[in-house]
Amino acid sequence: MMPSLRLSGQRALWAMAGVAIIGVVLPLLLRSDFWLNFAIMVLFFTVLGQAWNILGGYGGQFSFGHAAFFGTGAYVTAVLQVKFGINPWLGFVLAGIGGGLVGAAIGFLSFRYGLRGSYFALVTLAFAEVLRILANAAAFTGGGVGTLIPLKQTAANFQFVDKTGFYFVIFALMLIGLLLAYWLENSRFGARLMAIRENEDAARALGVNAFAIKLGAISLSGALAGLAGAFYAQYFLYLDPRLAYGPGISVEALLVPIIGGMGTIFGPLLGATVLHVVGEIARKVMGDAVGLNLALYGMVLVAMVLFLPNGIAGLARRQRLKPKEERL
Amino acid sequence: MTERNRSRGIGRRQLLAAGSTAALVAGVGGFPAILKAQAPAIKVGILHPVTGPLAYSGTQARAGATMAIEAINAAGGIKSMGGAKLEAVLGDAQSKPDVGAAEVEKMNEAGVSAIIGPFASGIALATTQAAAKHNIPHIVDVGVVDQVVTRGLANTFRFGPGLAKVVDTAIANLVALNAASATKAKTVMIVHEESAFGSGMAKTLNEQLPQKGFEILETISHPNPTRDFDNIALKIKARKPDLIIPSNYYGEFVLLARTLRQQKVEAKAIYSILGGAASNFRFVNEFEDAAQYIIDCNHWVDPRKPEAAALRKKVEDQKLFFTYEVFLNHECVRLLADALERGKSSKREDITAALTSSSWAGHMMPYGPTKFVNGQNEGAAPVNTQIIGKDIKVIFPAAFADAKPVFPMPARG
Numbered sequence: 001m002m003p004s005l006r007l008s009g010q011r012a013l014w015a016m017a018g019v020a021i022i023g024v025v026l027p028l029l030l031r032s033d034f035w036l037n038f039a040i041m042v043l044f045f046t047v048l049g050q051a052w053n054i055l056g057g058y059g060g061q062f063s064f065g066h067a068a069f070f071g072t073g074a075y076v077t078a079v080l081q082v083k084f085g086i087n088p089w090l091g092f093v094l095a096g097i098g099g100g101l102v103g104a105a106i107g108f109l110s111f112r113y114g115l116r117g118s119y120f121a122l123v124t125l126a127f128a129e130v131l132r133i134l135a136n137a138a139a140f141t142g143g144g145v146g147t148l149i150p151l152k153q154t155a156a157n158f159q160f161v162d163k164t165g166f167y168f169v170i171f172a173l174m175l176i177g178l179l180l181a182y183w184l185e186n187s188r189f190g191a192r193l194m195a196i197r198e199n200e201d202a203a204r205a206l207g208v209n210a211f212a213i214k215l216g217a218i219s220l221s222g223a224l225a226g227l228a229g230a231f232y233a234q235y236f237l238y239l240d241p242r243l244a245y246g247p248g249i250s251v252e253a254l255l256v257p258i259i260g261g262m263g264t265i266f267g268p269l270l271g272a273t274v275l276h277v278v279g280e281i282a283r284k285v286m287g288d289a290v291g292l293n294l295a296l297y298g299m300v301l302v303a304m305v306l307f308l309p310n311g312i313a314g315l316a317r318r319q320r321l322k323p324k325e326e327r328l
Numbered sequence: 329m330t331e332r333n334r335s336r337g338i339g340r341r342q343l344l345a346a347g348s349t350a351a352l353v354a355g356v357g358g359f360p361a362i363l364k365a366q367a368p369a370i371k372v373g374i375l376h377p378v379t380g381p382l383a384y385s386g387t388q389a390r391a392g393a394t395m396a397i398e399a400i401n402a403a404g405g406i407k408s409m410g411g412a413k414l415e416a417v418l419g420d421a422q423s424k425p426d427v428g429a430a431e432v433e434k435m436n437e438a439g440v441s442a443i444i445g446p447f448a449s450g451i452a453l454a455t456t457q458a459a460a461k462h463n464i465p466h467i468v469d470v471g472v473v474d475q476v477v478t479r480g481l482a483n484t485f486r487f488g489p490g491l492a493k494v495v496d497t498a499i500a501n502l503v504a505l506n507a508a509s510a511t512k513a514k515t516v517m518i519v520h521e522e523s524a525f526g527s528g529m530a531k532t533l534n535e536q537l538p539q540k541g542f543e544i545l546e547t548i549s550h551p552n553p554t555r556d557f558d559n560i561a562l563k564i565k566a567r568k569p570d571l572i573i574p575s576n577y578y579g580e581f582v583l584l585a586r587t588l589r590q591q592k593v594e595a596k597a598i599y600s601i602l603g604g605a606a607s608n609f610r611f612v613n614e615f616e617d618a619a620q621y622i623i624d625c626n627h628w629v630d631p632r633k634p635e636a637a638a639l640r641k642k643v644e645d646q647k648l649f650f651t652y653e654v655f656l657n658h659e660c661v662r663l664l665a666d667a668l669e670r671g672k673s674s675k676r677e678d679i680t681a682a683l684t685s686s687s688w689a690g691h692m693m694p695y696g697p698t699k700f701v702n703g704q705n706e707g708a709a710p711v712n713t714q715i716i717g718k719d720i721k722v723i724f725p726a727a728f729a730d731a732k733p734v735f736p737m738p739a740r741g
Binding site: 038144146148150151161236238241242248291 | 378379383387420422424425426429430433434436437450453454457461462473475479480481521522523524525526527528531549
């Protein structure tokens, strides 16, 4: 059974308000584009991690193929824009719907046949790979050559001249992710989802429609990942099948909540922040020595997984639960 | 103080006299080198994927760029700017576009005057755009996909030829080689990797080769990485094409060539375009037998220029292979140095202006003087090379050739 790392409703709301205030003020303090870009990437991976967290953290359904949703969202907005001239803001919304629909389709096929645990993980990995191959072969995605979104820097075109515009979009998306997680922790749907995570058979015995709940969770998760994909497409304006559906995105999506704390509201935010800060420190420490920063980063990850089995949120929880005298 | 000076035999007056004499001598110009302030170093971002799947190419590219910087500094730096030295600010794109873009931001903070890199097209699309925001002139070393220079970014300059130019030249040269041959090649099989590079190439070849009278028997794609080429080789053997056109990265190219050799697949030519290994001395050294007579249309130096031979020796003395990543980056740095010399300024806008009007002819490439039109060096062109013995020879066009083409290649037994 997963230890409860939940914050009480009131505390979580206060913490979210704090995050919102810091997030709004942050671009005013960050004078450097490098750090603004750093913040954008942290928030981007938080959103992606939160998408995984909804299904894996709260629902206990570990996916190795979140790239399937991410890539679909990215391609939906890019292809609609490039091939059909559809405004990318509309494309952004449709990307969320596209990610959700792919989530629903994969969920339907997997949960319908009772796939759980490692079988479910492998199936999601396989779906992402199938989509990568299809994107590679299809003409409308640009095939292996990929899709390049034309550079036309206007806010109406979802291409901001200033990075601050991108920052606020991804920040808003991150807040939506936090609110979704909060809702899961405080709603009937979330309670049922967590019941399935703890013991699916017992949940069924109590009358929970496990299939419908899991299907809802994977659709929600897919939609959020799809929105993250659309953001990525607009930020970098280039996509190819490997970038969109490659295993790298799936690994990043699960690493963030695992390090931060699965099944917690703030786990993905903590995980993405720590991973990026550690990555940057490793670069600073190792200087120009090729690849040593990645080795150091890997070692820190291994240590974190070994010593923080419940992630950073788990560590905070452990500190909170310690008797006062022990803490002193 | 006085006591101590006295004990050493130097009085206060003597000390003052000596001091003022020294100052006078220096002021008059007796020690100009000491007195003159060192011109501030010009920071140059050297951005490549030195880790991840493209690490080999990235490392080679970095080596070429840093060698050029060392050579320029050793020769006195940028003379029109008081001998200002170039200072490399190294960046690792980790073979990912987003990391490449983040590195550009970091380089901007570090105050680079220009950026050179980043080898791969996918990364170049992200880095040129990130650099454009800060008006950093970005010289693209390889990044052959044409969209790199067709987005109207005033800061982007590609020194080498783009994909369309390479493919057009390769097809024109193939037609010319075929016309000059007694036995004509008619049928083709294309084997390509499935990313942007290989797929783009295969698409263009499928459009253009039939117009030139070639029949494409089959186009086979493979993922990266692929380690077993037996089935593909056997398929080629069964269909007996006159020409095999591979389009893949180094590892897959080597494995395909080795398998074709092991399966004793015969053809009139293995004609690659931007072949991953076909113009690579590592391949020639390690698999000489499989590499024999492979023709490539690729970036290469002008073999008649002594600087090219000197650079090759220098590279090989450092136990590196003389590959296109090395010399293209080497020449990109020299192109930048030329712009700095002419522009006499390390300001970004001045470098951009100097590059825009560049007509540099002092390079070691088989190009004319540089002429940038919408960021593309119109003077750039690929050449055809062929592996003959233990060497890579230029066989086409004749103006740069140092060997006659072996076409069709003799049966390899």
